[in-house]
Amino acid sequence: MQPELVIFDCDGVLVDSEVIAARVEAQLITEAGFPITGPELAERYAGLTFRDILLRIEEEASIPLQASLLERAEKAVDRALARQVEAVDGAPKAVLMTTAPRCICSNSSPQRLEMMLTKTGLKPAFADTVFSAEQTPERRPKPAPDVFLFAAERMRADPANTFVVEDSAHGIAGAKAAGMRVIGFTGGRHSYPGHADVLTEAGAETVIGRWADFQPILAALSQWSEAR
Structure with a gap:
């Protein structure tokens, strides 16, 4: 059938696109105080929205992450994807x-x-x-x-x-x-x-x-x- x-x-x-988005998002999260590489982010949080990734990191590491990261990440990822995807x-x-x-x-x-x-x-x-x-x-x-x-x-x-x-x-x-x-x-x-x-x-x-x-x-x- x-x-x-x-x-x-x-x-x-x-x-x-995942490898591109992970690289951009990992850099922003690292700058916010939670060191992580693009490959680590892609493996550990594959399939999650960036909002959910931030929530998971806050729970796991007890590190408050600014809500402004969402908007910054969305714009940065869109720019990178438009050039490279x-x-x-x-x-x-x-x-x-x-x-x-x-x-x-x-x-x-x-x-x-x-x-x-x-x-x-x-x-x-x-x-x-x-x-x-x-x-x-x-x-x-x-x-x-x-x-x-x-x-x-x-x-x-x-x-x-x-x-x-x-x-x-x-x-x-x-x-x-x-x-x-x-x-x-x-x-x-x-x-x-x-x-x-x-x-x-x-x-x-x-x-x-x-x-x-x-x-x-x-x-x-x-x-x-x-x-x-």
Whole structure:
């Protein structure tokens, strides 16, 4: 059975933005009194919004972080992404080869998604099927399932026959909570040793490290669904 819907995360899955954002955010957090590198930030807080990252750090380190960091980080990351963001290698071809209905579900703002997808040439492949957690009624980001369920309703798809491609444990948690099946992805430049294990433990049925493997894996998992 062909999937009724294939959902792609954006950051770190379609566009190689995570490594850029982590570098900028880590510098701001370090300057605020909590030393951390970009790779450390990407690994420890993958999939979280910057607001949630700051809350986690405040809880873990008992360091108050200024609310002004949010606005500063958003502007700095947007500037860096506008200059540097590129599509993940193989992503445009993999998306176009996906014959099932497809969409994007992301924690990024609609404005940032528009900019990144336009710059990387991916926007025409999705048209108006790009969903931000900010567009959901409660505006709850992943790991809440809201954006996934919102997309499935808009696309008139059964969550049980929907596949999601995610690069973070938080994203996988949200997709699983929505009743969807998940393929983990470790092909972004922010990937780290043990990344695949983290995604598997979070609930991914399998993990791929390059887009060339996506179509065969999707077909195999779809057939397995029929056999169950």
